[in-house]
Amino acid sequence: MNLKKMLSWISTDKTAEAPTVASEAENVPRATATVIPLPSAVSPKAPEFDAPKSDEWDFPTPTPNRVKGLMNAPEMEAFFADNYFGFGRHHGSHFRTREALEKGLLAVMSKFQNTAGDLLERRQVRLDRLNLARLDVASLSDSIADRLALAGEQLKREMDLLREQISLAEQRKGWVLDALNRYQLGFDRGVREALDFQLLND
Secondary structure, eight states, X not given: OHHHXXXXXXXXXXXXXXXXXXXXXXXXXXXXXXXXXXXXOOOOOOOOOOOOOGGGGOOOOOOOOOOOOGGGSHHHHHHHHSOHHHHHHHHHHHTOSHHHHHHHHHHHHHHHHHHHHHHHHHHHHHHHHHHHHHHHHTTTOHHHHHHHHHHHHHHHHHHHHHHHHHHHHHTXXXXXXXXXXXXXXXXHHHHHHHHHHHHHHO
């Protein structure tokens, strides 16, 4: 008797819950309807890596720090950056005489000497200031006075070098030789081109 009551109670309980299970089963697949889903361990997404091109594998080699000297002074860099070949070519095509070549070379040499003389004068002014500052701090700190004296010695060496280059320029030697050679090559090219043009059009 009791068994019949139990069976009837189970059968009535199933019929009462059937609509809700059926309604949930319509939206959820059968395999997951009776299983509690666990959080899945998702591995982090690897960053995307574009393979470099063949020429991108070459890494630039570090260049050593170059000591900046008188050749790297802005005035000297500006002097050597001028187009002396073009100047010589222009003069050669218009004048075509040995006298014009000599005057052009003399102009380049004079420009170099003026540039070097300007650098020399600036260093003389700096040396005078260093000497005055060294006298002022001589009684306060020996180490600072020694450092100022060392800076003054460096300026003296640079000034000696500039004087040497000015005198070498008069002999068409030293640093100015590169600019002089470029001017003369341009002058010769201008003379040849002018003569060729004249011969072809006569």
